[in-house]
Amino acid sequence: MEHPQTTKPNIKQLGLTTRKSVNISSEELVRTSYLQPESSLPLVVEPNLDNLNLAIWTQNNRSWIQNQILQHGGILFRSFNIKDVAEFQQFIQALSGNLLEYSYRSTPRNHVSGNIYTSTEYPATHFIPLHNEMSYSRTWPLKIAFFCIKKADQGGETPIADSRKIFSxxxxxxxxxxxxxxxxxxxxxxxxxxxxxxxxxxxxxxxxxxxxxxxxxxxxxxxxxxxxxxxxxxxxxxxxxxxxxxxxxxxxxxxxxxxxxxxxxxxxxxxxxxxxxxxxxxxxxxxxxxxxxxxxxxxxxxxxYQQEAIIFPWQEGDVLLLDNMLSAHGRMPFQGSRKVVVGMAEEYNSPEY
Missing domain, CATH: 3.60.130.10 (Clavaminate synthase-like)
Incomplete structure (x- = not known):
């Protein structure tokens, strides 16, 4: 069930039939909703205009995105027509700057390009339990993003959960x-x-x-x-x-x-x-x-973790952005081929050590 917070501009509202210019605010360019009425994780952000460039929009709306992700823990960017890994990488860079190298890793991944990697390369029959990326280390990324290039024929969802609720x-x-x-x-x-x-x-x-x-x-x-x-x-x-x-x-x-x-x-x-x-x-x-x-x-x-898991089906082109401390993630078993790539940013060092 969706609860849109903004409406799609009518073509007449754009002022195309007159010489008067009309400014559309950044918030009017997108609409927000929830996948499940009982949960605000993730916030779903979709474009109100065709071919809205996610990286450029992000560049102009970083503060808004940062505020939303701190509130909700994760954002699902859907229907932005992300075509390839390069556009996905541009999105992360627009929000957080340089991507992090996946060093001191704990799971097998393949390098895609730059500092973009495949998601964990465990057999399709395996369930990967919910976890926060690199929480086995004293240094970890504050942001982690997933890009669905090809969804599985069956299964293969990326379950997420609120780490604050887990703790409580x-x-x-x-x-x-x-x-x-x-x-x-x-x-x-x-x-x-x-x-x-x-x-x-x-x-x-x-x-x-x-x-x-x-x-x-x-x-x-x-x-x-x-x-x-x-x-x-x-x-x-x-x-x-x-x-x-x-x-x-x-x-x-x-x-x-x-x-x-x-x-x-x-x-x-x-x-x-x-x-x-x-x-x-x-x-x-x-x-x-x-x-x-x-x-x-x-x-x-x-x-x-299992009880708090939020599971939703991928759509090809989806970008899931998580605050890596506020939200955990995992992977469901799947059938058929699946391709989801990952990028991480904003390195943080534990103040305890």
Whole structure:
């Protein structure tokens, strides 16, 4: 159900039959609505004029967009006739300047052009749980945008959820424990199991990795690949919650529920534990003091994400802009081919570290 806030200008209102010029405000060039009457996430923005250039309109309306995204958490730009990746990139640059390189990555992606990447390249049958991008790190993008080039034949939606609501719904005792201890992420990099360190750090040079880890507070250990099966192990303690730099709102902001071994299917989990000690698993999450996070707690958190998920079908040409701290995102399983690309901007460093 839509609730348009502006109306499409009548051709006579444009003053084309007289010599008098008529100014149309930027807000009159678009209309806004909601996908679901019970939720203001995402705000839907559509053009009132054919061939309205999204990048140019954005350049002239940055303050309005910034205010709306802080209020709603995400904006779906629909029917702007975005033709290609170049136009998508121009939109992000018009709003936020230079795009960010996807470094210290946790999922496989392919480079498209510039700093535009494919969305996570997990098998189509896999559900990608809701999460905030790079919340397993001390540095993350404040903005993340998705562009649907080709929607799947079936499924393939990008569910989103309000991180403020996630935080408010988590049991107070659970929040207090995470707040006190933080989250420790342990990763082991090898060939054939998860990502290689070369892929994660975008380099083949060990010195580059050491410099990056030293700068970002990541503890690293080069290992004997012949005996351990892995060539690098990293540990980093990060925030469990975060305060938004502009709204000062507190949000749930970590990926313990993704990194923890309990996120794996039981058969995969059993197989890994049969072949590796817990400390040698490709990835795992602990409380910041190294103690085990209870499976039951993470299951409770996952259930809250599921209950708060907002799912809508992609339309080809859609651009979904999210405040990466205020909104989480994921991916539904799909059938057929699907192409959604991603760009990130506005790097932010956690003030806790």
């Amino acid at each position: 719904r988590i049991n107070t005792k659970i929040k207090e424990k995470f707040l006190q201890k933080g989250v420790m992420y342990v990763r082991n990099y090898g060939v054939g199991l998860d990502l290689s360190w070369q892929s994660v750090f975008n380099t083949n040079n060990k010195l580059d990795v050491e410099i990056y880890c030293d700068r970002t507070g990541i503890e690293l250990e080069w290992r004997d690949k012949e005996t351990s099966g892995f060539s690098l192990r990293t540990r980093q303690i990060c925030q469990a919650v975060a305060k938004h730099p502009q709204t000062s709102e507190i949000v749930w902001f970590n990926q313990s529920h993704l990194f923890h071994i309990s996120s794996l299917e039981p058969s995969v989990r059993t197989q890994l534990l049969a072949n590796f000690s817990e400390e040698d698993l490709p990835r795992n999450a602990y409380y910041g003091d190294g103690s085990v996070i209870e499976d039951s707690i993470l299951e409770e958190i996952r259930e809250i």
